[in-house]
Amino acid sequence: MELTNQYIQETATAIKANLIQVLQENTVLAEKIDYSNFGELIKNIYEASAIFLIASGRSGFAMRSVTMRLMHLGLKVFFVGETTTPAIKSGDLLWAASGSGTTGTIVKAAEKAKQVGARVITMTTNASSTLAEIADVHILIPAAEKEDHNEAKSTQYAGSLFEQSVLLVGDAVFMELWKLDGSPAEELWKRHANIE
Numbered sequence: 001m002e003l004t005n006q007y008i009q010e011t012a013t014a015i016k017a018n019l020i021q022v023l024q025e026n027t028v029l030a031e032k033i034d035y036s037n038f039g040e041l042i043k044n045i046y047e048a049s050a051i052f053l054i055a056s057g058r059s060g061f062a063m064r065s066v067t068m069r070l071m072h073l074g075l076k077v078f079f080v081g082e083t084t085t086p087a088i089k090s091g092d093l094l095w096a097a098s099g100s101g102t103t104g105t106i107v108k109a110a111e112k113a114k115q116v117g118a119r120v121i122t123m124t125t126n127a128s129s130t131l132a133e134i135a136d137v138h139i140l141i142p143a144a145e146k147e148d149h150n151e152a153k154s155t156q157y158a159g160s161l162f163e164q165s166v167l168l169v170g171d172a173v174f175m176e177l178w179k180l181d182g183s184p185a186e187e188l189w190k191r192h193a194n195i196e
């Protein structure tokens with residue numbers, strides 16, 4: 001496709017419209033999420049000896065961001081797959097996100113966590129997926145799964161809406177945990193990496 005001067009001039013409007021579409025899809029999704037199990041998520045985070053987060057691909061980038069925020073709160077937290085992440089054990093929590101709920105590494109991680117007696121909380125788009133069924137607690141995020149091309153759910157490519165929601169839900173959970181913690185932002189910031 002040739003990029004005409006007219007197209008270049010109209011691009012700003014098009015990108016703005018796309019961004020508004022992305023934000024609207026997230027607003028619609030926010031009304032549809034099953035919030036009933038968030039109390040359990042907070043309780044399990046509070047009670048866990050250590051918290052392990054896992055997700056793959058773009059969902060993984062979002063979960064890494066959530067891991068950082070839990071670190072800012074002073075929690076003992078690890079992202080699964082980093083070379084320094086230790087063994088999960090009884091009394092720990094695995095918090096897993098997978099749009100499809102079938103990604104092999106995440107299902108295996110959840111099985112391992114259950115096997116050692118850790119708690120498992122999952123976020124998926126499908127309550128009957130393998131991952132949702134392994135979970136002690138499942139949070140349904142009814143976004144489009146990456147191979148679901150139903151435009152009524154999302155006009156964005158693949159699992160983008162789910163991947164965005166992982167970050168947004170994670171930030172919403174962090175805000176609640178921070179409120180409970182009560183420390184000022186300056187205190188949390190002292191924990192932020194001073195070599196980066």
Ligand SMILES: O=P(O)(O)OC[C@H]1O[C@](O)(CO)[C@@H](O)[C@@H]1O
Pocket residue numbers: 055056057058059060097098099100101102103106146158159163
């Ligand atoms: O969220 P799922 O279904 O576990 O998929 C994991 C990831 O796989 C990808 O399709 C490719 O990395 C990402 O878009 C997605 O976040």
